[in-house]
Amino acid sequence: MANDNIPRLPPSGIKVIVVGAGFAGLAAAIECDRKGHSVTLLEKVEDIEEIMRIGDIISFDPNGSKAFERWPGVVDKMEAIARQTTWLDLYHHEGKFATRQSFAHEKAWGRRINGHRGQLHNIIYQHAKARGVDIRLGKRVEDYFESDHPPEAGVVVGGERMAADVVIAAEGVRSRGRKMVLGFDENPKSSGYAVYRAWFPSDEVAKNPVIKHLVVNGDTHQGFIGPDIHFLASSIKGGKEVNWVFTHIDDGNIEESWQFPGKPEEALKYLGGWCPVVHELVKSTPPGRLIDHKLVYRDPLPTFISPQARIALIGDSAHPFLPTSIQGASQSIEDGVVLATCLELSGKSKIPLALRAYEKIRYGRVHRAQAMGPVTRERWHKADWNKVWKNPEMIHLIREPWLLNFDAERDAYEKYDEVAAALEPPRARL
Template sequence: MAPFMDGTAESPPNNKPKPSGIHVLIVGAGFAGITAAIECVRHGHTAQILESYKSTNVQLGDIISFGSNSSRIFKRWPGIPEKLDPICHRSEKLEYRYWNGEHIYTQYWGTEEENFGKRYNGHRGEIHKIIFDYAIELGVDVKLGQKVTEYFETDTEVGVVSNGERIMADVVLGADGVRSKARTLVLGYNDAPKPSGYAVYRAWMDSSELAKNDLTKDLVLNGDSHTGWLGPDIHFLAASIKNGKEFSWVFTHRDERNVDEGWSEPGNHEDACKLLEGWAPEVHAIVRMTPPEKLVDWKLVYRDPLPTWVSPKGRIALIGDAAHPFLPTSIQGASQAMEEGSCIAVCLELAGKKIAADALRAYEKIRYERVRLTQKTGETTRDAWHKADFTKLKENPEAIKLKREEWVLNHDAEAHAYKMFPEVVKELRQ
């Protein structure tokens, strides 16, 4: 049996939970933090989020993908799937082309959604706003404009210092992203990021100009589409969304610049097109028609796998990118972050307030290997596209298919946590 294959396991019903008395403090209101807060409330805990942004109206980012494994979580949140569906990408296939525009292969999704569950691909900011508002409706206490400068824990206390105020909780979740301050306390040293050797140019924009251009109009005039151009050490993905009215594109390329130069900055059209020299004219047209303010140059950082996600006294845990940054080619970073929140909420429920530290250690043990294996898919997918033998690809075009692993997608994080917790806690106590 493939690892983690328990997607059909039953989860407890969505009855009103019995209050646990556990107060969970979460640093960061990204998808990891928001999901953890919502799931904690669902399982009877109270949740408070400290977020550095001063406003919830910031529509940051571009396209983000949620696999079937995370749509199981969305499905448990009343009204959320219905709000997400109209703003997300709808396409039954991904068309692969060589860098010169010649067709390689078309991958059809077939019965994947029917077998595993729905996928959601849409604008990061729009999806986040829907989920953020739902968290507020549930009673999650969100404090904006917070600058967390310190994490602390003793045998009896745990909390943070934010805006000069000491804030206490029963457990603290560091969902503060790739620049996490919690990571230093958990590890006992500063874990500096490294260049991954790759960077991406990316954008999200209105598609009206693309619709007027003979080179690009077929990408947007017939509803949503999904196209990928592949070449030596570069892949370029483009998708039209909202029935072709909006457009997102991203291309990954080699880049050895030091991450200290900044991880995200405005992109330059000339630099991007220089990397695409010799590529299909429609690819150049997409880049050239991107409004300057929409073009982003984003370096992909890498961190060595952490030896632990839990602090020495077991009261602080890292979740999401703070624990494990994913490459975009995994198409699982956001989904794994959501799984984390679901798992922790269950573990806290089963452990209880007196031994909440056991919950965080159990969470780590339940999640660690699954995350490590899923992270690797980002490298294998990238290499399958970038390192392909393009001279022989016509003989075996399926070699560049995006793998859709059942053990990744047909997974229920909540059911898995209920199933594994008793066994894992027993091992930890022994």
């Protein structure tokens, strides 16, 4: 039952099925509810807390967190558990300090929210529930369908068909909806890299004289740059928890999974000649707290929408990102915002037009953001330190206003009429 105490537009009469309760699916469901569409959200996992335990650091930039500010109570809860830093300190891998990149001026663009993926996910999930979104857990979508006569789209769950006006496929990198949209199976390519990722309480770190400075004075954020490897470490919740991640060359034995275990002693083999801070941090990782995550790459898809434009891909289903873009999660939120807005503006009678407009508005922006991941990676991994010492800013993260100082909802409201007019076939003359 929709919660009447939460503001939403009057009912649009549009029935939406969302598949997948990750960040993309939840954002789309919440945004559709805000716009007065009626939403059913299907998630294959039965125990949602299971996926809240998995994962470590995730980042939302001002363009992604803009949506959270429109969801009552959400942003305050997020900020209470997010990292409280406005800078990134960058070091040469042998330990010499290179530069501090400040993000303080970005405050005018919106909020940067970096925190534990599961905890942030839970805040959004609880908000969707509080709004009264119809969330059905333990529902694995097996297939998709769409038709013009009758005008509908739907999914098959447990052998049963469920129909609506539009289906939003937000099932992540292994999307089944992608096959429906593309008409063929599309397989990931190896990016050539994997990432060790760890998150754990900082008690032992605080006792170690080499690394205690990372946690005893509140939150910190540091990066160490070496050939073909970057190592990022941060502490959070006033230094009470700590996380680190580093890329390494993928030798082909790692799975594309968020649960493939890693061993600190194996991780250390990649870090010969690296500074003691990095070594001690890896060694302080408690058993069971390290995963090794294969980074795959997918070429940009030719389209995000199905042949009859009643099924749309969003989030990682449509465009998986490399972590060095720091935009995967934010772009998945923008998708839901824009799609819900296009449906609002098209109305129930023109749903295919809404989906085409969604694709048109999102396609170029998403792929421009996606292309920044490899640029930052190369900037770090192939850094010429003779030049960096003279101009340390050349290893700063690329932070551009077109990407970050951006409100996806406002942009969709502004662009929709023009985009829709260009997409609609010209009317026959009377």
